[in-house]
Amino acid sequence: MKKNIRNNTLYDLKQEMVKIGEKPFRAEQIFQWLYQEKVTTFNEMTNLSLDLRKKLGDNYHIGKFQLEQKLVSQDGTKKYLFNLCDSEKNLIETVLMQYHHGYTVCLSSQIGCKMGCQFCASTGIPFVRNLEVGEIIQQILEIEKEEQIRISNIVFMGIGEPFDNFENVMKAIEIINHPKGLNIGARHISISTSGLVPKIYELADRQMQCTLSVSLHSSKNTTRSAMMPINQVYPIEELMKACKYYIQKTNKRISFEYALAKENNDNLADAKELVKLLQGMLAHVNLIPINPIEKGKFAKSTNENIIKFRDYLNNHGIVATIRRELGSDINAACGQLRRQTLSKNKR
Numbered sequence: 001m002k003k004n005i006r007n008n009t010l011y012d013l014k015q016e017m018v019k020i021g022e023k024p025f026r027a028e029q030i031f032q033w034l035y036q037e038k039v040t041t042f043n044e045m046t047n048l049s050l051d052l053r054k055k056l057g058d059n060y061h062i063g064k065f066q067l068e069q070k071l072v073s074q075d076g077t078k079k080y081l082f083n084l085c086d087s088e089k090n091l092i093e094t095v096l097m098q099y100h101h102g103y104t105v106c107l108s109s110q111i112g113c114k115m116g117c118q119f120c121a122s123t124g125i126p127f128v129r130n131l132e133v134g135e136i137i138q139q140i141l142e143i144e145k146e147e148q149i150r151i152s153n154i155v156f157m158g159i160g161e162p163f164d165n166f167e168n169v170m171k172a173i174e175i176i177n178h179p180k181g182l183n184i185g186a187r188h189i190s191i192s193t194s195g196l197v198p199k200i201y202e203l204a205d206r207q208m209q210c211t212l213s214v215s216l217h218s219s220k221n222t223t224r225s226a227m228m229p230i231n232q233v234y235p236i237e238e239l240m241k242a243c244k245y246y247i248q249k250t251n252k253r254i255s256f257e258y259a260l261a262k263e264n265n266d267n268l269a270d271a272k273e274l275v276k277l278l279q280g281m282l283a284h285v286n287l288i289p290i291n292p293i294e295k296g297k298f299a300k301s302t303n304e305n306i307i308k309f310r311d312y313l314n315n316h317g318i319v320a321t322i323r324r325e326l327g328s329d330i331n332a333a334c335g336q337l338r339r340q341t342l343s344k345n346k347r
Helices: 010-019 026-035 050-059 133-147 162-177 197-206 221-227 236-250 268-278 303-315 336-346
Strands: 066-072 078-083 091-099 102-106 153-156 189-193 211-215 254-260 283-289 319-322
Touching: 010 026, 066 133, 078 133, 091 133, 102 133, 133 162, 153 162, 162 189, 162 197, 189 197, 197 211, 197 236, 211 236, 236 254, 254 303, 268 283, 268 303, 283 303, 303 319
Parallel strands: 102 153, 153 189, 189 211, 211 254, 254 283, 283 319
Antiparallel strands: 066 078, 078 091, 091 102
């Protein structure tokens, strides 16, 4: 069975070249074709011999997706439903957002998700598998080709828990960041986690310059466990210990994601608890007006409560901002489009 050549970092690709009887330096040429020239066939790699191109075609394939659906929001946000063109014709979602500083792509890392967060549209859809390295990267390439743009920022906040597919995500970041790969700076890459504590330690030890975002959503174990089952495995005390280790090891600020749900975690008492929890930490709080989902347990907080919550944090030494709502008219929250499509297909 042919392997996706994009699953290989440059180091891996050098090993692959040796396996097929080629010199390691060929990997750099292939890498350039894949990520700088962005070719879609081996025959386009014209500085390689016909024999090597045949070897590549016999042993590997260059990944491709089929665009099943594209939705465009009034604010310019675009959502793509991609068919992975694998044997099961699995579907994933990717979102493109435009800011004054450039284009940001929100990537999926898994087909489905195991975490079961009660406010997320991915919940209730069966987990299928991890995305391969090449499938993670392909999302960027497909959007750049479709829109004729250059992506400048990457966030791993789409379908799936990135730390549950840790090694593939790390390899994808290596390729995205590599000067001979997509050459997107590490400081322009953010990874979000629901709180897989062991992987926070591992990321800290790798000394990567990416931004870490941690989905917190409450300072109380009871409330957080009701929203995020992962808290029953790694409660807040363990999570914060890991976060403090990460900050101490990397000297980098953590962005704490806090989805405000009406009459659940959005009053001033919750804000006071959050200040106590984060006091003295190198931290930023990203307040998220929650996206209501079909059969969901939580409703969006009022604008008044969201603003009061932000102001209380800022007035007590915790930097907090409200995430700009993008793509609400096209269900841009992760999993919503895939969820709707799968539901229709079952009818």
